[in-house]
Amino acid sequence: MNNATSSPGPMAAAIARRIERQPLTDSSLGWLKEIGFEVTLDLAGEYGVGVLPENVIQAVEKALDVGETHYTDRPGLPALRQAVAQKLAGEQGFTVDPATEVIISCGGQEGMYLALQVLAQPGCEVLIPDPRPAFLSKAVRQARGVPVPVPLQAEEGFEMKASRIVEHLTGKTRLLVLSNPSNPTGAVISAEEMARIAALAQEYDLLIVSDESLDESLAGDVRHRSVASFSEAARRTVVVGSFSRLHSLASWRVGYFAGPRSLVQPIRDLKQAMTICTSAMAQYAALEVLTGPQGWLKQRRATLDAKRAYVLKALDKMGLPHSRPAVTPYVFVDVRGTGLSSEEFSTWLLAESRVAVVPGSQFGLQGEGYVRFSLWSAFSELEQAMRRMKWALDRAFGGGR
């Protein structure tokens, strides 16, 4: 465009201090893509991409045909809130009133962001897991809270422990953030440990924001116990959920948050101020996903399970230690044996094998030495990725790693 502005102009000087310059991306490998480097096998993706089943597509088409193109109720479609409340009650025994305690958001991440903005007071300390999803620290800082990472230990399977939380409590701690099942490690907090965490939250009067976006993606017969299922925590927890992983609705941006009215209503007000309501079409898609036939999800889960088993076995053969993830889409792989940092390993793997993974350092200090593999790709691509990786590792490091 011939009329483009030459910066810096008045706008550059006007940008508010809360805007951080470090961009947030899925992977530090973006620059390679930018210079035209072709990534042929992408194991870095955050979200599941998959064709939606016919019944979901038809549900959206039907909604469009009958003119459901207007604002929905501010908290979300009543039927969808009802379905979410039923799910939480059925799976976790967490009882919420769909009329006032469930809100549909533009993806789970919006729910997390909104909850943190409202519940974190300026200057208060917010305990967050490390490793954690990349956006979390930024969201806490934007709420003018102080993120306090709780280092999770590889030897403990990266499980959040009540004893670790206690070590980081101060007089300023108000809020505990859980990622359970965990992104990026795939760990699940055991029911016994969760009981201790719930009791701790009550003892120290902490509020909890519990990111449970991966609750549908559990491997095999693993169970997930929400902190909100414990009576000590139920009235002090906001649970955040998503339709972006197993359900493949990531690009539609739809998720939810639920919890006691006193916590949820002010978060709803911020949601209203920010986006009024969530896209009606995305809500109709989510409604069909929750209330329609479930066979395709079962199948999708079984496929992911098989991929997980395959990749874990392949990693074992390569001699790369890894997490025993309780969820299907992510595996957190220990690359310290190569002598490379996680950033170096990711770049090396991409250059050598054209396989993209996310360096663990993007998820916090504790992620250093690890990389995250996502298993959304087709089976054949995963197989090829594992073959190429083995070849590259053998060539570069031989048996000495």
Add this chain to the structure above:
Amino acid sequence: MTDRKKVSESGTQMRYRLMELAATMDDVIALGRGDPDLDTPSHIIQAAKEAIRRGLALEMPPPEGLFELRLAVAEKLHRDNDVFVDPETEVMITTGGQEALFFTVQALVNPGDEVLMPHPRYTSYDAAINIAGGKIVSVPTYEEDHFDLRPEEVEAKITSRSKVLLLVTPSNPTSGVISPTNIRRLAELAQERDLIVISDEIYEYYVYDDAQHLSIASLPGMKERTVTLNAVSKAYAMTGWRVGYVAAPPPLIAGLRELKATVSRATSVVSQWAAHAALTGPQDCIAQFRQIYDERRHVMMAGLDEMGFVYGRPRGAFYVFPNASSVGLATEDLCYLFLKEGHVLIFPGTAFGESGSKYLRISFLAPKERLQEAVARMKRTLEKHVQQ
């Protein structure tokens, strides 16, 4: 477990209380919320369906939005507004105009910065500015000017802390349109006093009589200090899709992108393809909608004349903002009365800030016959309960 932050201010709460009450009642003529009753044009619906069927909706779009849509926005701004922007670096797609304004305020306003804004106004601005810690400086607009904005009133309120001038033209709730002459003078003021201008143009297509919409970013020296906000919501009857956009210099767009990546990653992709069809497809729906709204506007003005209300002539958007001081009731009470007795939902002017206390906001987002019925019901309610 106390002291969680309070976001909602009283104006928004009042609107929602009335809407919640209306939802429990039968046969309500809803002239409250600014949600066009007209449906999204069929070619846009069709494009959304095709995007889903063709697999265009599978992947997460980038935080700044699909390139195809940003390009369509740049072409639209060129075509309709004489504003030239680079789709790569100067356009951002958001979840509706509401997110566009929320993010823009967060990206510009530091605690203590003053934001000049016409009054009465849509109170979501207040929430966004309060969260950023900014200070709202209200600039009054007047019924006798049909709620145009007087540049000298803006000038009188400028201080050393003034950072942003927020313009909403056409205006919600007053339906005022800032005249091209005043826009030109405001542009001079912004340059003289080094203000950033946020120009909310979400109602741009709906202007009536001889009113003209002029985008301030099209004036010399203004593009580099203007953030233009818009959305497909009101223009194409697409409120449920939640797609808005921002055009601004690269440093601001980079900041918005950073916010978006942290808050929600991206705007719903199906909606983005629908917005793409809206901006690039046939535009005759706009002329049709404008004619429909204009006819309704006349119906509503005639009804108000009959009831003896005076009002600034609505020259834009799809609201009328009558002066109800002759009724002798607080406007909140009057609105509750209209709702409970007449089953007509309208908003009191106080829902749009304290200076709106004499006024009512009536949207004309219902078919003509329903508007006539609403007027008849309001008349009966007034005759029964209010001595005039």
